[in-house]
Amino acid sequence: MQRRTFLGLSAAAASLAAAGAFGGWTLFGPSGQPLLLSARDDADGKHYAVGYRLDGQRAFATAVNERCHDVVPHPTLPLALFVGRRPSTESYLIDTRDGRLLQTLSSPSGRHFNGHAVFHQGGDWLYTTENDTTEPGRGVLGVYRLDAERLQRDGEHGTHGVGPHQLLWMPDGETLVVANGGIRTEAESRVDMNLDAMQASLVLMQRDGSLVSQEYLADQRNSIRHLAVARDGTVVSGQQYMGDMHDAVPLLAIKRPGQPYQPFALGEAQRTAMNQYTASVAIHDELRLLAMTAPRGNRFFIWDLDSAEVRLDVPLPDCAGVGAVADGFVVTSGQGRCRLYDCRGARIVTNALQLPAGLWDNHLRLA
Amino acid sequence: MLHKSLIASLLGLALVGCGQQDQTAKVTGALTDGVLLPAYNSWQEADRQLAERAAAFCAGNADLPAARQAFLGAMSAWSALQPLMLGPLAEGNRAWQVQFWPDKKNLVQRQVEALLKSKPQLTQADLASASVVVQGLTASEYVLFDADIDLTQEEQKARYCPLLQAIGQHQQALAADIVAQWQADKSGMAAQLKQFPNERYADSKEAVAELLRVQVSGIDGLKKKLGAPLGRQTKGIPQPYQAESWRSSASLANLGSALASAELLWHGNNKDGLQSLLGSDQAELAQRIDAAYLDTRQRLAAFDLPLTELLASEAGRKQLNELYDSLNRLHRLQESELAKALGVQIGFNAHDGD
Numbered sequence: 001m002q003r004r005t006f007l008g009l010s011a012a013a014a015s016l017a018a019a020g021a022f023g024g025w026t027l028f029g030p031s032g033q034p035l036l037l038s039a040r041d042d043a044d045g046k047h048y049a050v051g052y053r054l055d056g057q058r059a060f061a062t063a064v065n066e067r068c069h070d071v072v073p074h075p076t077l078p079l080a081l082f083v084g085r086r087p088s089t090e091s092y093l094i095d096t097r098d099g100r101l102l103q104t105l106s107s108p109s110g111r112h113f114n115g116h117a118v119f120h121q122g123g124d125w126l127y128t129t130e131n132d133t134t135e136p137g138r139g140v141l142g143v144y145r146l147d148a149e150r151l152q153r154d155g156e157h158g159t160h161g162v163g164p165h166q167l168l169w170m171p172d173g174e175t176l177v178v179a180n181g182g183i184r185t186e187a188e189s190r191v192d193m194n195l196d197a198m199q200a201s202l203v204l205m206q207r208d209g210s211l212v213s214q215e216y217l218a219d220q221r222n223s224i225r226h227l228a229v230a231r232d233g234t235v236v237s238g239q240q241y242m243g244d245m246h247d248a249v250p251l252l253a254i255k256r257p258g259q260p261y262q263p264f265a266l267g268e269a270q271r272t273a274m275n276q277y278t279a280s281v282a283i284h285d286e287l288r289l290l291a292m293t294a295p296r297g298n299r300f301f302i303w304d305l306d307s308a309e310v311r312l313d314v315p316l317p318d319c320a321g322v323g324a325v326a327d328g329f330v331v332t333s334g335q336g337r338c339r340l341y342d343c344r345g346a347r348i349v350t351n352a353l354q355l356p357a358g359l360w361d362n363h364l365r366l367a
Numbered sequence: 368m369l370h371k372s373l374i375a376s377l378l379g380l381a382l383v384g385c386g387q388q389d390q391t392a393k394v395t396g397a398l399t400d401g402v403l404l405p406a407y408n409s410w411q412e413a414d415r416q417l418a419e420r421a422a423a424f425c426a427g428n429a430d431l432p433a434a435r436q437a438f439l440g441a442m443s444a445w446s447a448l449q450p451l452m453l454g455p456l457a458e459g460n461r462a463w464q465v466q467f468w469p470d471k472k473n474l475v476q477r478q479v480e481a482l483l484k485s486k487p488q489l490t491q492a493d494l495a496s497a498s499v500v501v502q503g504l505t506a507s508e509y510v511l512f513d514a515d516i517d518l519t520q521e522e523q524k525a526r527y528c529p530l531l532q533a534i535g536q537h538q539q540a541l542a543a544d545i546v547a548q549w550q551a552d553k554s555g556m557a558a559q560l561k562q563f564p565n566e567r568y569a570d571s572k573e574a575v576a577e578l579l580r581v582q583v584s585g586i587d588g589l590k591k592k593l594g595a596p597l598g599r600q601t602k603g604i605p606q607p608y609q610a611e612s613w614r615s616s617a618s619l620a621n622l623g624s625a626l627a628s629a630e631l632l633w634h635g636n637n638k639d640g641l642q643s644l645l646g647s648d649q650a651e652l653a654q655r656i657d658a659a660y661l662d663t664r665q666r667l668a669a670f671d672l673p674l675t676e677l678l679a680s681e682a683g684r685k686q687l688n689e690l691y692d693s694l695n696r697l698h699r700l701q702e703s704e705l706a707k708a709l710g711v712q713i714g715f716n717a718h719d720g721d
Contacts, residue, residue, distance in 0.1 A: 041715070043707070043712070069721060085721060086721065115721055165721075225721075245460070245463065246460070246463055246498065246499050246500070269459055272459045272460040273458055273459045273460075275460070297458070298457075298458075299458070314566055314567070315458065315566075315567050317573070317576075317577060317580070318712075318714070318715055320715075334712065334714070334715025335576065335580070335712045335713075335714075335715060336569070336573045336576065337569045337570070337573060339569070350566060352564060352569030352570070357572075357573075357712075358712035358715065359712055359715060360715075361715075362721055
């Protein structure tokens with residue numbers, strides 16, 4: 001602790017060049033600082049899989065064909081899958097040490113990726129959410145086996161719903177929670193086809209495909225899209241409402257252990273600030289905080305996970321990915337600079353990060 | 368300790384881009400004092416008159432044309448804010464409380480009538496808890512201008528006056544609240560556009576980027592307001608009732624107000640607007656943007672009929688489509704070329720989410 005403080009002070013006094021030279025190891029050490037993984041574009045609209053240290057040092061930026069969405073780090077190996085954004089048929093397996101593209105993973109015919117996936121805790125299996133375009137909208141859990149740094153399709157199961165989006169593990173590492181968004185789209189398309197007959201659901205299922213539970217929200221056009229799971233098994237979902245701008249619908253919902261899935265107690269000021277659209281949700285387990293980005297409302301929020309008290313409600317243009325770090329949350333933006341919100345004190349402190357500004361896609365992972 | 372180290376490294380880096388940041392902060396500061404604050408103050412004043420005139424009309428101390436004139440003033444001042452829609456008014460759906468557009472299903476009429484039926488002695492508190500559809504200028508316009516309502520008849524006047532007055536008060540209170548948030552000492556919106564970093568902007572570049580974004584999206588909004596009645600999303604079949612302010616025939620006047628403040632953001636009040644951030648090597652782009660504003664402005668000034676009447680003739684529709692194309696050129700120039708020249712990212716996740 002003393003050493004870091006000392007180095008921090010000397011960096012403050014140093015010139016840009018010296019500060020840059022410190023970047024690699026002095027400030028944080030090679031393993032002390034997490035690697036921020038995300039999909040990102042450049043100003044010309046080209047797509048990249050990128051990895052950055054939080055001090056701005058770029059680990060890699062690998063050009064990829066298709067725009068990606070979420071990133072799935074491998075539990076033990078220096079690998080991550082950058083998952084194609086719907087309706088992409090490609091995902092990219094990247095070596096996170098140098099950005100080397102190890103494999104372009106293609107979805108089988110009649111399937112496309114929906115932007116999210118998870119590695120099983122053992123590291124041998126990967127599960128993705130996919131759309132069955134032969135029966136448009138039918139949610140598919142794609143099953144892939146990792147063997148010698150290559151993913152192979154091994155099979156699939158239904159997700160018990162339409163338009164599955166994010167999926168995560170419950171704390172047992174064996175049960176999946178899946179956000180079936182309820183929106184039917186067709187091959188090579190992002191156009192919604194069933195807004196009058198949507199049915200979103202929150203599903204718990206085993207990785208063999210068997211259904212554990214399925215729960216719904218009251219509003220049919222409220223699409224359940226993104227998830228966060230706390231260590232105690234609390235599941236939080238962020239919604240996108242497909243109805244009118246002035247309808248009052250819950251855009252955050254929660255399933256506490258042993259309780260039914262229900263709206264999160266959300267203040268009216270926060271709800272209306274979201275413009276009916278939420279992007280990423282994240283939970284800080286040690287601090288018991290919940291964070292969420294609302295890029296259409298240009299707003300970032302932090303709540304106390306247990307009391308639902310608002311801890312932070314601030315403007316942040318086109319805020320995108322959010323992830324927990326030791327001190328709080330890191331947030332990226334499609335338009336502005338990335339922020340670190342230090343949540344350890346009674347008052348949350350905002351720091352702008354020296355990462356490139358803008359063009360960050362909706363999700364980030366810290367590996 | 369992570370954050371201390373990070374701040375330390377930021378400090379070193381912050382020293383570098385200072386000259387450029389100064390120039391940018393000068394522009395955001397000048398636009399705040401010269402364009403934004405005056406526009407928000409004018410809106411507050413127009414809403415004060417809206418409330419005052421509604422009260423006078425209902426008390427028999429002002430005539431209907433005077434009440435309508437105050438509405439048109441409020442509508443014009445509100446339209447001028449369209450390209451300046453950042454900060455408190457842009458957040459929390461507050462803009463919906465001022466205007467309900469587009470109103471595809473004539474919700475304004477239905478909800479106003481339903482509200483007055485259930486609450487004949489409507490108070491401002493009743494209105495504050497009612498739907499945004501009936502809280503704003505669109506409902507006011509319905510009462511003051513709809514062909515089926517005759518406010519010169521005492522019975523109808525008695526029926527609609529509680530709503531007219533409550534809307535005036537609601538708008539006046541809303542504007543006062545927003546302007547107070549602009550002017551608040553340290554955390555106010557005006558202060559946040561002048562002193563960096565702050566809770567909203569990490570640096571002046573973020574602030575100028577937001578100014579350009581709201582200006583571009585304001586102009587895009589004008590295209591939508593013109594494109595909807597022109598039927599550009601409905602296979603070319605004109606939709607006169609999809610126009611903003613069709614009842615008061617103020618559609619084109621609104622457009623003019625909005626365009627004028629977009630241009631003011633570009634030029635600045637004293638040649639200190641967004642334009643002043645372009646280097647001498649970008650003079651050609653600046654000239655093209657100037658020319659685009661001039662073209663749109665001249666086309667708009669050439670109309671001598673209200674929008675709904677223009678929509679009824681082929682010649683009128685042709686003229687309106689040409690105005691749309693002119694707005695579109697202006698929009699594209701700023702959205703792509705100006706944004707690129709200023710290094711501003713216009714849209715990303717918010718416009719194309721998942």
